[in-house]
Amino acid sequence: MTPVLLLNPPWPASILRDYWCSSVAKAGYLWQPIDLLAQTGWLDHHGIGFQVIDAIAERLSVEECLRRVSECDPALVYLLTSPLSAPEDDAFMAALGTRRLIVSGEAACADPAAYLAGHPGVEGVLKDFVGDALARHVLGERGALPGLFLRGDAAAPGASMPRRQASFRMPVPRHLAFPGDAYRMPLLGGVRFATVMTDFGCPYRCRFCNSGASGHRLRDIANVVQELEAMQRWGFRHVFVKDMSFGAVRGHSLAVCAALQRSGLTWHAYARADCLDPPLVRAMAGAGCRLVQIGLESGDRDLRRTYGKNLDDAVLESAVRTCKAAGLKVGGHFVLGLPGETPTTLLRTYRLAARLRPDYVSFNVATVRQGSDFDGARSPGFGPDPERWTLAARNLMYLAYYSDVRWLWQVLRGADGKDLRDLAVSGTGLWRSLVNGRAERGWLRRLRAPAAGPGAPRKS
Numbered sequence: 001m002t003p004v005l006l007l008n009p010p011w012p013a014s015i016l017r018d019y020w021c022s023s024v025a026k027a028g029y030l031w032q033p034i035d036l037l038a039q040t041g042w043l044d045h046h047g048i049g050f051q052v053i054d055a056i057a058e059r060l061s062v063e064e065c066l067r068r069v070s071e072c073d074p075a076l077v078y079l080l081t082s083p084l085s086a087p088e089d090d091a092f093m094a095a096l097g098t099r100r101l102i103v104s105g106e107a108a109c110a111d112p113a114a115y116l117a118g119h120p121g122v123e124g125v126l127k128d129f130v131g132d133a134l135a136r137h138v139l140g141e142r143g144a145l146p147g148l149f150l151r152g153d154a155a156a157p158g159a160s161m162p163r164r165q166a167s168f169r170m171p172v173p174r175h176l177a178f179p180g181d182a183y184r185m186p187l188l189g190g191v192r193f194a195t196v197m198t199d200f201g202c203p204y205r206c207r208f209c210n211s212g213a214s215g216h217r218l219r220d221i222a223n224v225v226q227e228l229e230a231m232q233r234w235g236f237r238h239v240f241v242k243d244m245s246f247g248a249v250r251g252h253s254l255a256v257c258a259a260l261q262r263s264g265l266t267w268h269a270y271a272r273a274d275c276l277d278p279p280l281v282r283a284m285a286g287a288g289c290r291l292v293q294i295g296l297e298s299g300d301r302d303l304r305r306t307y308g309k310n311l312d313d314a315v316l317e318s319a320v321r322t323c324k325a326a327g328l329k330v331g332g333h334f335v336l337g338l339p340g341e342t343p344t345t346l347l348r349t350y351r352l353a354a355r356l357r358p359d360y361v362s363f364n365v366a367t368v369r370q371g372s373d374f375d376g377a378r379s380p381g382f383g384p385d386p387e388r389w390t391l392a393a394r395n396l397m398y399l400a401y402y403s404d405v406r407w408l409w410q411v412l413r414g415a416d417g418k419d420l421r422d423l424a425v426s427g428t429g430l431w432r433s434l435v436n437g438r439a440e441r442g443w444l445r446r447l448r449a450p451a452a453g454p455g456a457p458r459k460s
């Protein structure tokens with residue numbers, strides 16, 4: 001019998017469920033689920049045996065996954081859920097029978113008491129996935145465990161999260177327990193990469209996003225360094241710095257840059273445009289950063305202000321220009337269909353994207369993310385309601401963006417063999433998801449009603 005199984009359950013498409021943030025991969029990318037990853041370190045630290053099954057990375061069917069679960073025969077399963085895959089997740093949990101279940105995921109973490117009330121087979125919800133409450137619970141510790149919500153004690157002190165300002169440390173996660181070659185990041189040369197957190201949450205509160213809902217904690221730098229050293233020993237060459245907004249706390253980010261520079265690893269990260277001034281961007285480039293993914297959100301200044309990204313066009317333009325000048329690739333992330341979106345604002349968004357010319361763009365359809373201001377429990381009736389025309393406009397914008405012949409020629413002329421392979425992988429992935437509109441409309445419908453759960457504009 002295995003004491004604990006860390007499980008990312010199966011689903012027909014490449015879904016990302018970690019960090020209370022759900023999305024379906026549009027262009028062939030996939031990373032290690034950070035919640036499960038962080039728990040491997042704590043379980044190991046407490047001497048608790050575990051196995052990992054990432055059914056999404058391994059592309060396991062429901063039957064194959066159930067067979068693997070029964071082979072490892074876990075005493076307790078810690079698994080990820082998502083509002084996007086909620087019906088299938090619920091059916092899968094039912095198929096696991098009477099096994100002890102602790103879950104994480106957007107809906108569960110936004111309202112653990114409600115989630116537990118609707119899921120009588122689930123023992124608890126782990127909200128603070130960088131803490132050791134799960135391990136201590138497995139060892140039989142009773143009483144309040146910060147960040148772990150157990151059935152029947154939702155009102156107990158254990159239901160609270162750790163202090164918002166406190167910094168944190170965690171044991172080095174067991175990266176090699178995950179199927180390393182299955183994780184992909186097109187545009188980065190197919191490099192084998194690992195994922196690391198240097199903070200938790202976000203200090204900002206954009207209204208469509210839930211990342212700031214549990215405050216912001218910084219990870220101890222010496223503890224980050226330990227993990228980077230382990231990654232080097234284990235043969236990783238690239239790191240996904242999975243901070244929700246790199247650069248938000250300048251001194252800490254510069255210290256992380258220095259640690260990354262010493263490690264010799266290359267890396268990429270999400271960042272806010274107003275943090276990306278020349279000194280920080282130079283430090284990032286010098287520290288091996290290859291790609292910055294920037295939340296540009298909308299080409300309409302008023303929409304950005306309404307939803308918490310109160311930044312002028314000039315700030316967005318300067319961030320993209322500064323990153324490009326420093327030799328960093330830029331990903332531009334947009335949210336379409338926010339309340340107040342019109343054909344005019346969509347056109348402004350397309351024009352901004354075309355003017356800034358990021359190395360890639362991600363046009364996301366706005367959905368209700370639990371824990372954000374769009375969450376029905378906080379603001380009844382307030383939230384996006386993406387119609388077919390938003391999807392159609394999104395697809396047209398992709399087509400227009402990527403069929404600019406002059407830009408394509410520039411990209412292809414500068415590309416080597418690896419770049420071409422990356423472009424082919426991400427282009428095919430994107431094309432597949434665009435033509436599969438029916439499935440996408442189905443998932444979006446699940447995210448439309450706040451009661452059913454939230455969805456997925458990109459971070460930062």
Ligand code: SF4
Nearest residue numbers: 202206209244459460
């Ligand atoms: S959109 Fe980015 S900056 Fe805004 S709250 Fe979310 S993670 Fe933070």
